[in-house]
Amino acid sequence: MTHRDEIRFLLNGRDIVLPDVGASQTLLDFLRLDRRLTGTKEGCAEGDCGACTVLVGRLHNNRLRYETVNACIRFLATVDGCHVVTVEHLSGPDGRLHPVQQAMVEHHGSQCGFCTPGFVMSLYALWMQTPEPSEAQVETALQGNLCRCTGYEPIVRAAVAVSRYGTPASDHLIAERDAVTTRLTALRDGRRIVTGPAQDRAILPASVDDLATVLTENPEATIVAGSTDVGLWVTKFLRPISPAVFIGHLDGLKNIEITDAGLTIGAGVTYSECQDAITGMFPHLAAYWDRIAGWQVRNMGTVGGNIANGSPIGDTPPVLIALGAQIALRRGNDRRSLPLQDFFIDYGKQDRAPGEFVETIHIPQATAGQLDAAYKISKRRDEDISSVAAGISVSVEGGTIRDCRIVYGGMAATPKRADAAEAALRNQPWGEAVFRAAAQALSDDFSPLTDMRASADYRMLSARNLLLRFYLEHDAATDTPVQLATA
Amino acid sequence: MKDNVTIKGGTHTDRIHDSAIKHVTGRADYTDDIPEPAGTLHAYLGCSSVTHARITAMDLSAVRAAPGVIGVLTADDIPGTNDISPTGRNDEPVFPTETVEFHGQPLFAVVAETRDAARRAADLAQVRYETLPHALDPVAAQKAGYPNVTDPLKLERGDLATGFENAVHRIKGQITVGGQDHMYLEGHIAFAIPGEDDDVVVHCSTQHPSEAQHMVAHVLGVPSNAVTVNVRRMGGGFGGKESQMNLFCAVAAIAAKKWNRAVKIRPDRDQDMTATGKRHDFVIDYDVAFDDAGRIQAVDGSFVARCGFSSDLSGPVTDRALFHADNAYYYPAVRLVSHPMKTNTVSNTAFRGFGGPQGVVAAERMIEEIAFALGKDPLEIRKANFYGQDGRNLTPYHQEVDDNILDRLIGDLETSADYRARREAVLAFNATSPVIKKGIALTPVKFGISFTATWYNQAGALIHVYNDGSIHLNHGGTEMGQGLNTKVAQVVAEAFQVDFDRIKITKTTTEKVPNTSATAASSGTDLNGMAALDGCEQIKARLVEFAAAKWDVAPDQVKFLPNTVQIGETRLSFDDFIKQAYMARVQLSAAGFYKTPKIHWDRSSGKGRPFYYYAYGASCSEVSVDTLTGEYRVERTDILHDVGKSLNPVLDKGQVEGAFIQGMGWLTTEELWWDEAGRLRTHAPSTYKIPLASDRPRIFNVDLADWSENRELTIKRSKAVGEPPFMLGISVLEALSMAVSSVDGYRTCPRLDTPATPERVLMAVERLQSAL
Structure with missing residues (x-):
């Protein structure tokens, strides 16, 4: 089968066919510059402000799902086979305001108005999923949208009231769901896409096997899953990424498997897609998961990418290592698997050979007596990068700590286990004294850095205190709160 | 009918x-949404990669040779005057010719067929520097003998020496008050379209079209009547687009005239945040004398501000810090002095409150110090010091406060917020909660309305x-x-x-x-x-x-x-x-x-009536703090704010809500952080954290004082609303302070510097605990 050299998608209900789409072309620039759909704004070009929020509808297991994304860091080539919906598509053909828009107007949810289209799109996606959201659900949906004028109060009031202005049943995206599904299905031809000029080549493999082939042919290619990191290489650092191999569309990397042995997720699974499965099996991750970036980024970014990019401040590695996660890598038809903790060798250096890619992540089922916690400390509670993150897993048997895994992010050049602190706990009786000793031992494990997120002293002190928090939280004798109440 | x-x-x-x-x-069309004429070019700034240096060579040949590039603009290409100082001090070149004064200072502009081409080309400059020692913060600048960027102001009234001599109690302290980036969602942008003769039309996002017009005329060397500046709307301003757009307007206009094509310039967010000014941060030393009842007898204050490399608006900003260093309180004897320091940082500028909030924070810190020293509820100290009648109504700048409504306003809020009972509940909670601690504070605002530059009114x-x-x-x-x-x-x-x-x-x-x-x-x-x-x-x-x-x-x-x-x-x-x-x-x-009638101001004597009237407000905030990590959340805020007879209550309420959150952000999570090399490392929303929807107080009650009416003949007896409510956010800082102080039984003023990030909160907790 020959390759396809154009991308095909729907934009606000219209068919679009684009030849020669460069790997680094962003969806936002396409919308604003090529199509003059200027309702979508650029606020930061790094996926942090939400002014560029659009919906991308895509088929997953033949079901059409609309999600908010940041158009600024979404690469145009990756909307192949999708339905892109911008703010211009919300009001009906008669020009009447959409219920979300009406609610925003009547609750005075806009002041300068620049962030407003992005808020409207996030609230639209929320209303499709949850027509009558709680304030807490609204806040979670709006983690990726910044407003500098209103203080958010009127926006939240509008969001909670949207259902008074109309129901999703009357929404045209929902009414046209079957028709759009049919049209998107027709766009799928199972072919590899190779497009863009030679110096900015975009490749969308046809399948996971094809991905293995593509990477064997292009071992130095940039692998791009959700582009929540690679997007910034382009928009912020103007770095070439060619050839870029996009994998976010591959169904074969989207599997989520729950067995007695544990949870296995494909490397292309987004934070949003695995949220229910992972927090269902590991309830201690529920609050933590909602603090990974904002909604748009959780809809784009993948756990696999968070691991593969090797950042010392990625949110998932510390908590996954604490749970004893394994990852499976593949090159061509060769597969190997290793404990996640061994994947991180040094700053910017991972145990991944050229042409090799992360295929799946496996998290074993918790054992009896295993106490787990996941903590994140950041300057701002939500949508922030951690100054310190911790995954703590302690197995207690008859009052004695049998085993433990204590893993920190933000404390070293890689996500790293606290060997000395673990040693201070292992085979010791459960009690405050041993946790305090373990906390002291952290200075043998880490020499953190000072940077704009936190000082070395704060990192060390709060890392120590997180061990104390873990103790207090799991100690039967503590009857006062040891963490701030969440919403 | x-x-x-x-x-x-x-x-x-x-x-x-x-x-x-x-x-x-x-x-709604913003400047970047206006359809571009055929042939529109795009400019981008090339900026310095060092903090303080002499430029020994600037080789732009690679920039010129880059794909799509039409040309470059340097200081040599400026037909008129190479200066965009808004106060006419001739200290702010469009592009410097000899010396780099801060990291990220614009050195040239590249003009290309597309914005992307211009951005890529701007990176190709080869600039050689002879580096010089730098001073980033204002105290370091003072030590290094850096000059003031503009004349300091001194406000004096009463007999200071006697005030301190007779002092029953006296406290000296220092607070560092952080700056703030505007983080308007729409960044800077200017779009110039050349016309016949000398004419040029500039569409841009400025709060000050006339100044932009005059600056463009100045750099082009043409009369103002050749230049038209248009603004339909901005995507937020907050002061950040008062003078800072001049640079972009100048570059777009020069390029448009040089190549006779429309030219647009829009920096990316990082460049916007590094190349344009912010709220001034201050280091404030205070010396306060007071009696057993907590009544202030004398205040001596020194306000050292980081102004950046040029004066910009630092004169009136630092003046306004002094004008508000009394907040709502009468100082029988007072001396307040500003030190507008030059530093090797971007030139700081206007930001909602214009220096006033920094002054108010200092006033509230002194109140807090007195309360801790006497073991009293800070609200009691506040009330004891409010401006009153009979000889207790004269400000440090000799204007009488004759429209004070704080007694009624605070009384109303104290009742509606149930302050007393909730303070008791907070104290009781803290007594039995070892990790989570609470704090509550009720703080007032009095804010003077009018430009202190009288002719602006x-x-x-x-x-x-x-x-x-x-x-x-x-x-x-x-x-x-x-x-x-x-x-x-x-x-x-x-x-x-x-x-x-x-x-x-x-x-x-x-x-x-x-x-x-x-x-x-x-x-x-x-x-x-x-x-x-x-x-x-x-x-x-x-x-x-x-x-x-x-x-x-x-x-x-x-x-x-x-x-x-x-x-x-x-x-x-x-x-x-x-x-x-x-x-x-x-x-x-x-x-x-x-x-505006009635106003006058003599800066040299420090006397006059700079303000037509005052706007008032108060807020009460309750917070919870995690003393293991320093993390916190605002549980509840109640606000009662005075906008006189509101022209549009719902819009005014929106201003109050938004200003509170912005003020809270300034004092909590919004941190500007420079590395030792002088690079601002918090230069985009990924690193600079303004509040989110989830940072709102869990309960947020906002009311306008609907009984208030401006005593002066303002438009329909309304009052200004943009800036005053910004300072309502101070109640969050004061509440955090109370929560921290609970760890040593409220014996020590925690002296939180701002922004009170989780780190600063935890370190203050640690400091108090380790002193036990």
Whole structure:
């Protein structure tokens, strides 16, 4: 089968066919510059402000799902086979305001108005999923949208009231769901896409096997899953990424498997897609998961990418290592698997050979007596990068700590286990004294850095205190709160 | 037609923002949304990679040779004067020629066929530097012998020496008050279109179109009448677009004239944040004497500000810090001195409150110190020190506070927020909760309204009534989200007694109203509302004269009723009446004008009446703090704020809510962090954290003091609202302080510097605990 050299998608209900789409072309620039759909704004070009929020509808297991994304860091080539919906598509053909828009107007949810289209799109996606959201659900949906004028109060009031202005049943995206599904299905031809000029080549493999082939042919290619990191290489650092191999569309990397042995997720699974499965099996991750970036980024970014990019401040590695996660890598038809903790060798250096890619992540089922916690400390509670993150897993048997895994992010050049602190706990009786000793031992494990997120002293002190928090939280004798109440 | 019908959208009514529907549909055009003429070019700035250095060589050949590049602009290409200092001090070049004064300073601009090409080319410059030692913070600058960027101000009143001699108690302390980035969602942008002769039109996002016009004329070396600056709306300003847009307007205009093509310049967010100024951070030393009741006897304060490499607006900003270093409190003897320090950082600029909030934070810190020293509720100390009558109403700048409403306002809020019972509950909670601690604080705000540059307190408007009865409104103010256009249109609707929708709000342009002041200092509605009203009254006077003559009635028999005009026994629709006036050749257009009365200010003596009136407010916040990590959340905030007789209560409430959150962000999570090399490392929303929806207080009750009415003859007795509520966020800082102090039994003032990030909170907890 020959390759396809154009991308095909729907934009606000219209068919679009684009030849020669460069790997680094962003969806936002396409919308604003090529199509003059200027309702979508650029606020930061790094996926942090939400002014560029659009919906991308895509088929997953033949079901059409609309999600908010940041158009600024979404690469145009990756909307192949999708339905892109911008703010211009919300009001009906008669020009009447959409219920979300009406609610925003009547609750005075806009002041300068620049962030407003992005808020409207996030609230639209929320209303499709949850027509009558709680304030807490609204806040979670709006983690990726910044407003500098209103203080958010009127926006939240509008969001909670949207259902008074109309129901999703009357929404045209929902009414046209079957028709759009049919049209998107027709766009799928199972072919590899190779497009863009030679110096900015975009490749969308046809399948996971094809991905293995593509990477064997292009071992130095940039692998791009959700582009929540690679997007910034382009928009912020103007770095070439060619050839870029996009994998976010591959169904074969989207599997989520729950067995007695544990949870296995494909490397292309987004934070949003695995949220229910992972927090269902590991309830201690529920609050933590909602603090990974904002909604748009959780809809784009993948756990696999968070691991593969090797950042010392990625949110998932510390908590996954604490749970004893394994990852499976593949090159061509060769597969190997290793404990996640061994994947991180040094700053910017991972145990991944050229042409090799992360295929799946496996998290074993918790054992009896295993106490787990996941903590994140950041300057701002939500949508922030951690100054310190911790995954703590302690197995207690008859009052004695049998085993433990204590893993920190933000404390070293890689996500790293606290060997000395673990040693201070292992085979010791459960009690405050041993946790305090373990906390002291952290200075043998880490020499953190000072940077704009936190000082070395704060990192060390709060890392120590997180061990104390873990103790207090799991100690039967503590009857006062040891963490701030969440919403 | 019934007499009791009222117009839609008059004054003192809730009216949606005039652009609300355009905002939610994405049809509101910002500068970057204006269709570009064929051949439009794009400029991008090339900036320094060092902090302080002599430029020994600048090789731009690779930039010029890059794909798509049309050319570059350096200081040599400036036809007029290479200076954009808003105060005319000639200390702020468009592009420097010899010395780099801060990391990220613009050195040149590249102009290319596309923005992407320009951005890529800008990185290719080869600049050689001879580096010089740098001073980033103002105290380091003082030690290094750096100069002031502008003259310091001293405010003095009373006998300071005796005040301190007689002191029962005396505390000296220091607080560092952090700066703040504006983080308007729409960044800087200018779009210049060349015309014939010297003409150029610049569309941009500035709060000060007249200044941008004059600056462009200045750098082009042409008269101001060749330059037109247009602003339909901004995607937020907050002071960050008062003077900072001059650079972008200048570059776009120079390039447009040089290549005779339209030129747009839009920095990316990182460049926007590194190359343009922010709120000034201060290091404030205070020395306060007080009696056993907590009454202040004397205050000596030194306000050292990081101004950056040039003066920009640092003079009036640091002045205003002193004007508000009393907040709501009477100081019997006082000396306040500013030190506007030059530093090797971007030149700091206006930001909502304009230095005032930094002064207010210092005042509240002194109150807090007194409360901790005496073991009392800080609110008690606040009340003991409020401005009063009989000899307790004179400010450090010798203006009498004669409109004080804080007693009633604080009393009302104390009751509605249930302050006393909740403070008791917080104390009880802390006694039994080892990890989570709570704090509660009720803080007042008094804020002076008027530009302290007295000549800025003037405004113009241009009103046309067309012969179909539709009305065209233009004024010198700019719309940045605050609803200024809506409010001024309400004033016009009320004046003519016509529905709001009949009034067309038009873009601000230097062609229609000249020599305008910045839309700043919260003055937009006060000034432009009055100017528009003056224009309406002029037209109405002509209409009355015409009607009285034509229908032969006394002038007082001509009445403008809702959408109709009553002339004696005759009643006409507004449209018919206007048509008749037109046929009778009545001039239906007027230029309105206003200047604020009563104000005067003599900076050299430190005396005068710089403010027409004061706006007041108060907020009460309760927080919870995790003493293991320093993380916190705001559990509840209650606000009662004074906007006089509100022109539009719902818009005013929106300003209060937004200002509170912005003020809270300034004092909590918004941290500007420079590395030792002088690079700002918090330069985008990924690293610079403004509040999110989830940072709002869990319970947030906001009310306007609807009983308040401006004693002065302002527009419909309303009061300014933009800046004053920003300082309501201070209650969060004070509540955090109380929570921290609980770890040592409220014995020590925790002296939290700001922003009180989780790190600063935890380190303060640690400091207090380790001293036990």
